[in-house]
Amino acid sequence: MNWRQPHTGGMVMLLAVMAVLPLFLDNSFQYEIAIKVALNAAVCVGLNLLIGYTGQISLGHAGFFALGAYSSAILTDRYGLPPMAAMLTGALGVGLLSFIIARPILKLKGHYLAMGTLGMGVIISIVLNQEADFTGGPDGMSVAALTIFGWEPVTEFQWYWIAVGFLALCVWLSLNLINSPVGRALRAVHGSEIAARTMGIDTTHYKVLVFVVSAVMACLAGSLFAHYNGYITPSKADFFYSIELVTMVVLGGMASTFGAVIGAVVLTVVPQVLTVFENYEMMVFGGVLMGMIIFMHKGLLPTLSEFIGKRFHEPDKR
């Protein structure tokens, strides 16, 4: 299992997959899925820092995603800001918001934290639905095209590189964070918050930090999604989307950055495949999800690497 240990190996592999993938994508529909996978994965990488490493659950991250998407949409449309400026303003705003609510919310533990974050997400979603003058209400609103210093990505191919580039950046950031003193502090919080505190770790500080980082990642992914899609509805702030994100993290394997990416790939692609089941789609999806987690508690990547480890590296193991 050592191939994962020096994280550079995994990073190189991820970049290689990203570079080779376009050779296998031959229509815009497949590109569209790839782009959505990359953006979901970016959110999951951030969320995994919070859930997988720090052990703090959030059932409200769709709210941050939607805030990013809507701030891009509203600031460019209603206030004429250039897209990049709107995106940064949104990220700054969400960073500030998450910083303010992080302290009271992260005081909660376990299921109470789940409820607190869930409530936060639901409130964001209701506001987006109701303030129709700004957001267009449940019907949503259109979003201006993205321009990066005058360059406007138009083809799916160009968008693919923006999305995977953003994902690579998030993965790189996450890996660096985990392998730093901050990462060790986060894992200490996960192990036992009291023990961490007695060792002199300012646990509140680190919990707030990782909450803000994950919120801003979700927010930026939301901005990119809004520009790419050209249209945004409040459904992206939905409780279900929050659940979907958490499910991706758990399915991929908690406390594994690449696991989060794989979880996002599986849960974004599977529903596309399942459309062949038409009416039975939801039933099959629920069944598949249940089955996968019942048989692989630790998630896809850890189970898989354990299996490979057993098969091929038998002598090295204990």
Next chain:
Amino acid sequence: MLAEFLQYLISGVTVGAIYGLVGIGFSIIYNSSQVINFTQGEFVMIGGMATVSLISAGVPMPLAMLGAVALATIVGVALEKFCIEPSRNAPVVTLIIITIGASIFLRGTAEVLWDRNFHSLVPISGDNPIDIAGAKLLPQSIWIVGSLMVIVCGLWLFFNRTLLGKAMLATSYNRLAAQLVGIEVRNILLLSFVLSSTLGAVAGILIAPISMTYSTVGVMLGLKGFSAAIVGGLGNPMGAILGGLIVGIAEAMTAGYISSAYKDAVAFIIILAVLFFMPNGLFGRKVVEKV
């Protein structure tokens, strides 16, 4: 003025009682397994939808209700046997995701088996409202509050007067110690699913005449039930009832006096406010974190 207030209070207590019933289900399962069972809302849906479909198949109403409760209970038992028990050693988040998967599966199955339409159920004793100081009280509301009282009394007797109920409480206080004094903890877990699914289905049947029943009815009701359980303090079934009433009444008052669009938001704002000041809910046990 008074009539208006009374009207909001009545509707608040009615939905609050339902939230409380759903909330008890969350609390009972949480007590025996530390799991938040997100399929709780689906038991509510099965209760309502199965009753509707049995009645339309010609089964008399009381039998249809019993059949629906039985079906929900069977689903609850199957869920425990095939999903929760094989994964007992998995982390709690994983168990939560399993119940979420199960709830998606059940919703999907309901849409295939029944349909996606809205159905209404005939109220148990007609829909001629009773006039109280100008406010209208539907007979169904009396049924709902009455059933809640019967269930609360029944649960109180069960937990305080029967050996099985005490065994359940003991398990929730300390699982290992309970096992050591000879309590079959696995059966307790199964029993908690039986109780919760039954209560959920009863809630679903009772609320159907007022707010219709459909395949996704369990989503919001499940969330509100969860809120009720949290506000009252997780693991405290009676707290869940009070939590449900608080959420229900707050919602009805907001809808009446402030804005009906924001009634759901206000419910959640109250929950956040309660949690910020009392991180373990109103009546939650103090949790001592051990190192």
